[in-house]
Amino acid sequence: MFDFLEGYDVLGAFWTTVQLTLLSAVGSLVWGTILAGMRVSPVPLMRGFGTAYVNIVRNIPLTVIIVFTSLGLANVFGVTLGASGDFATMFFRLAVLGLSAYTATFVCEALRSGINTVPVGQAEAARAIGLSFTQVLTLIVLPQAFRTVIGPLANVLIALTKNTTVAAAIGVAEAAALMKTMIENEAQLLLIATIFALGFVVLTLPTGLLLGWLSKRLAVKR
Amino acid sequence: MTEVSVAKDVVAGTSDLVVLKSVNKHFGALHVLQDIDLTIATGEVVVVIGPSGSGKSTLCRTINRLEGVDSGEILIDGKPLPAEGKELARLRADVGMVFQSFNLFAHKTVLENVMLGQLKVRKTDKQKAEEKARALLDRVGVGTQADKYPAQLSGGQQQRVAIARALAMDPKVMLFDEPTSALDPEMINEVLEVMQQLARDGMTMVVVTHEMGFARSAANRVVFMADGRIVEEAVPDQFFSNPRSDRAKDFLSKILHH
Numbered sequence: 001m002f003d004f005l006e007g008y009d010v011l012g013a014f015w016t017t018v019q020l021t022l023l024s025a026v027g028s029l030v031w032g033t034i035l036a037g038m039r040v041s042p043v044p045l046m047r048g049f050g051t052a053y054v055n056i057v058r059n060i061p062l063t064v065i066i067v068f069t070s071l072g073l074a075n076v077f078g079v080t081l082g083a084s085g086d087f088a089t090m091f092f093r094l095a096v097l098g099l100s101a102y103t104a105t106f107v108c109e110a111l112r113s114g115i116n117t118v119p120v121g122q123a124e125a126a127r128a129i130g131l132s133f134t135q136v137l138t139l140i141v142l143p144q145a146f147r148t149v150i151g152p153l154a155n156v157l158i159a160l161t162k163n164t165t166v167a168a169a170i171g172v173a174e175a176a177a178l179m180k181t182m183i184e185n186e187a188q189l190l191l192i193a194t195i196f197a198l199g200f201v202v203l204t205l206p207t208g209l210l211l212g213w214l215s216k217r218l219a220v221k222r
Numbered sequence: 223m224t225e226v227s228v229a230k231d232v233v234a235g236t237s238d239l240v241v242l243k244s245v246n247k248h249f250g251a252l253h254v255l256q257d258i259d260l261t262i263a264t265g266e267v268v269v270v271i272g273p274s275g276s277g278k279s280t281l282c283r284t285i286n287r288l289e290g291v292d293s294g295e296i297l298i299d300g301k302p303l304p305a306e307g308k309e310l311a312r313l314r315a316d317v318g319m320v321f322q323s324f325n326l327f328a329h330k331t332v333l334e335n336v337m338l339g340q341l342k343v344r345k346t347d348k349q350k351a352e353e354k355a356r357a358l359l360d361r362v363g364v365g366t367q368a369d370k371y372p373a374q375l376s377g378g379q380q381q382r383v384a385i386a387r388a389l390a391m392d393p394k395v396m397l398f399d400e401p402t403s404a405l406d407p408e409m410i411n412e413v414l415e416v417m418q419q420l421a422r423d424g425m426t427m428v429v430v431t432h433e434m435g436f437a438r439s440a441a442n443r444v445v446f447m448a449d450g451r452i453v454e455e456a457v458p459d460q461f462f463s464n465p466r467s468d469r470a471k472d473f474l475s476k477i478l479h480h
């Protein structure tokens with residue numbers, strides 16, 4: 001019944017999806033945290049940049065951003081991310097860049113709502129013992145903010161996992177790209193779609209469960 | 223003549239720890255601090271008292287620059303408060319602050335709360351910081367709670383931890399903004415006793431409180447504020463038994479009738 005799978009590297013394609021997801025998750029978490037820091041910073045220029053970035057990037061369709069990294073960054077400006085000859089690696093890295101840049105805006109906004117749940121007294125007490133702005137943010141405010149937004153961040157991560165399919169637009173051989181190829185060549189359309197749908201559920205379901213559990217465990221008691 | 227005046231300046235310089243010179247502050251149209259002149263000597267305990275909204279908290283918060291001022295000057299140990307930045311952070315560490323709502327770091331244990339400033343601001347090594355934190359927690363009577371989280375402690379215990387956290391920075395002066403007004407009555411004394419001991423040990427303290435027992439037994443001076451001004455300053459006994467201003471008389475008659 002599953003003979004048609006022969007000759008297709010389904011696991012390999014999903015492995016690419018996992019790699020896209022994990023690398024973009026790390027990238028967007030780091031960049032999103034920095035953006036959130038900018039948005040609450042006392043320096044007006046940083047606040048302005050953070051606000052502008054989030055409002056612009058969040059509202060551009062992901063496909064456009066991914067295509068831009070390939071057509072704009074790679075073809076026009078010659079950005080190759082250290083993989084000039086190897087197109088597969090280059091487009092993979094550009095996809096990670098695009099996904100991170102886009103997902104960071106959602107991480108930033110989730111974190112910012114978390115920051116708003118931390119009572120101002122926490123930051124004041126931290127300033128009063130002589131901590132600098134960066135220390136107050138990284139030692140006191142962000143750790144508490146993160147714990148309150150693990151749930152929303154899980155949603156961002158799940159959305160990111162599914163959004164990696166957009167990387168197919170610039171030829172990254174992840175799961176959705178393989179599915180398209182298989183659908184063109186094989187007859188078992190419904191079965192193929194079901195396999196890929198299940199594949200994504202297998203990836204995202206544990207994420208949701210694990211982070212849900214963490215969120216309960218790490219909740220800050222006041 | 224010149225020699226004499228220089229000598230006098232030097233003496234004043236060493237004994238005046240906190241000096242506010244014609245400090246003014248507005249919140250929008252509200253003039254919360256109006257020409258405040260206040261000098262606090264090393265080792266002195268000053269109680270600030272006054273009706274709600276008179277600017278007591280704001281006064282405390284300007285002394286470690288949690289709030290900026292519009293005009294005037296604030297000196298700590300002879301040095302003017304710098305603008306926001308690294309240097310201000312360092313100076314703030316010399317001014318301990320205890321808040322009405324404790325504000326212990328909710329995601330850190332009691333011990334970590336008292337160690338954090340030592341590690342990150344004073345750059346003390348970890349072992350020394352822990353020893354000092356444990357000693358301070360013992361001193362305020364919560365040594366056995368070191369590994370708990372703030373939410374697991376009673377209000378009185380939390381406030382004593384907050385005092386230990388401030389003391390861990392070896393502050394030159396401690397500010398208390400209504401440290402007992404969020405506490406249940408049976409916990410007020412355990413906190414006041416710690417503060418009284420601190421006063422006996424010679425700590426310079428500015429205490430906003432309506433606890434007259436504390437003011438009478440521990441304070442060198444009472445400062446009475448109303449509508450953003452310092453209306454009256456006197457030794458506690460004189461202030462409570464024989465206030466000069468009508469505002470103070472009126473205020474005292476209200477809190478004494480409780």
Ligand SMILES: Nc1ncnc2c1ncn2[C@@H]1O[C@H](COP(=O)(O)OP(=O)(O)OP(=O)(O)O)[C@@H](O)[C@H]1O
Nearest residue numbers: 249250252254272273274275276277278279280281
């Ligand atoms: N951040 C702020 N923005 C605007 N107005 C403020 C702010 N903080 C305080 N005020 C106002 O300034 C005035 C003085 O406030 P402050 O908290 O210093 O009074 P207080 O003497 O400590 O009163 P209480 O006994 O109620 O604590 C009040 O009218 C208050 O509403």
Ligand SMILES: [Mg+2]
Nearest residue numbers: 278279280400
């Ligand atoms: Mg107040």
